[in-house]
Every structure is written in C-alpha cells, then in structure tokens.
Amino acid sequence: MKLVHVAFVCVAVAAFSACGRAPAPPAADVAAERSEAAAAALEAQRAQFAAAPPASTDPASAYQFSFEGLMLPQVPLSAFAGEVVMVVNTASRCGFTPQYEGLQEIYSEYHDRGFSIVGVPANNFNGQEPGSAEEISEFCTLNYGVTFPMAAKTDVIGEQRHPFYAWAQTQLGDAAIPRWNFHKLLIGRDGRLIAAFGTRTDPTSAEVRQAIEAALAAAPAAAPPAATPLR
Numbered sequence: 001m002k003l004v005h006v007a008f009v010c011v012a013v014a015a016f017s018a019c020g021r022a023p024a025p026p027a028a029d030v031a032a033e034r035s036e037a038a039a040a041a042l043e044a045q046r047a048q049f050a051a052a053p054p055a056s057t058d059p060a061s062a063y064q065f066s067f068e069g070l071m072l073p074q075v076p077l078s079a080f081a082g083e084v085v086m087v088v089n090t091a092s093r094c095g096f097t098p099q100y101e102g103l104q105e106i107y108s109e110y111h112d113r114g115f116s117i118v119g120v121p122a123n124n125f126n127g128q129e130p131g132s133a134e135e136i137s138e139f140c141t142l143n144y145g146v147t148f149p150m151a152a153k154t155d156v157i158g159e160q161r162h163p164f165y166a167w168a169q170t171q172l173g174d175a176a177i178p179r180w181n182f183h184k185l186l187i188g189r190d191g192r193l194i195a196a197f198g199t200r201t202d203p204t205s206a207e208v209r210q211a212i213e214a215a216l217a218a219a220p221a222a223a224p225p226a227a228t229p230l231r
Contacts (some may be wrong), residue, residue, distance in 0.1 A: 041147035052079035061191035067151035100144035
C-alpha cells in the first residue's frame with residue numbers, strides 16, 4: 001500500500017512540475033513570422049471592435065457582455081454578432097497549455113467561415129497564469145502563433161467571476177462552470193450559448209469540430225425589422 005502511495009505522489013509531483021515548464025523558444029525566423037501575424041491580427045481586431053454594435057439588451061444573448069482586452073481596451077462580444085464564437089479560459093503554465101496549438105488550428109481553419117475564439121487568461125487554478133498582459137501576449141504569440149482575440153486576465157470562477165461566466169451558468173447549468181484551465185464554451189450565430197466542453201476535450205477533437213460545423217451551418221439570426229416612421 002505504501003509503495004502505491006509513493007508511486008502516486010511521484011507521478012503527481014512530476015505532473016505538477018511539467019505544468020511549469022515553458023516550451024522551447026522558436027527559431028528566430030519563426031518568431032518573427034508569428035510576431036508579424038499577431039500584429040496584423042491585432043490591427044484587424046482593433047477595427048472590428050471599434051465598429052461593434054451596441055451591447056445587446058437581450059438577457060439570453062452573449063452579446064450583452066464585454067471583456068477587458070489583453071492588448072486592446074475591450075473585447076465586446078457584440079463584435080461577433082452572426083458568428084460562432086468559442087470562449088476559452090486559458091493559462092500559460094498548465095499541463096493543458098499546448099491546447100493553444102489546437103485552438104489556433106481550428107481558428108485558422110474555420111475563421112473565414114465565421115468562427116472566432118476569445119481566449120480568457122485566468123489565474124484561478126493553481127496560479128497557473130501569473131504573468132502580466134505583455135508576458136501572456138508574448139508567450140501565446142511566440143510559442144503557439146496565437147492570432148485570435150485575447151481578453152485581459154479575468155476571474156472565471158468565484159464571487160469575482162466575470163458576469164459572462166455567471167450568465168453562462170444560468171444558460172447551461174453547472175456544465176458551464178470551468179473546473180480547470182481550457183474549459184470551452186460555444187456560442188451560436190444568434191448569441192445563444194449552445195455547448196460546453198471540459199478541459200480534457202481537445203479543441204481539434206471530432207466532438208468539438210462537429211459542434212462548430214453544426215453551429216456554422218445554422219443561418220445567422222435575422223436582423224430586427226426597421227421601425228415604421230410615425231406619420
């Protein structure tokens with residue numbers, strides 16, 4: 001029994017230690033290419049967010065919420081109206097941090113069809129996102145080539161959690177509550193929350209891809225009719 005306990009402790013310690021290991025830095029040419037792509041994406045996002053419609057007043061819509069941005073002032077969810085959006089709480093020192101690579105893969109694959117991702121760095125789980133905004137941005141860009149929008153570091157659980165996460169729980173129940181880093185929430189073209197995927201569900205999995213494909217296939221919500229002018 002003692003041997004089993006010791007073995008378990010050793011495995012746990014090894015896993016915890018692995019969580020803090022940073023990936024090997026990319027080659028200079030790769031780093032330069034990723035930095036250039038990230039800068040271009042940031043400027044496109046700046047224009048997109050500046051042109052975002054006003055926040056929705058619909059209590060069932062995610063478009064009522066906005067996050068503070070990691071490198072931009074705000075990430076308003078109304079900027080994604082008519083698109084499919086995945087909101088993911090992220091961390092830089094977690095055993096699941098390599099999921100950034102899969103997130104960027106599906107973002108690149110589906111973005112032109114109306115799909116986006118909003119990364120939400122959170123330090124709620126074992127302090128695995130301790131860095132500053134600049135450190136998080138540089139980590140994501142250089143190590144994983146991330147070009148999707150990123151929110152500022154945000155609480156996703158507890159009394160101080162962002163209102164989006166409190167709302168998500170009212171929409172999907174406890175499945176919407178992050179239990180660890182890289183919990184994923186999928187929002188449909190109409191702004192409604194349609195699915196949640198746990199940490200261990202890889203972003204490139206068939207389950208996630210099928211949900212994205214189905215959401216993209218849905219017709220965007222019709223715009224409300226224009227008001228008839230008074231005579």
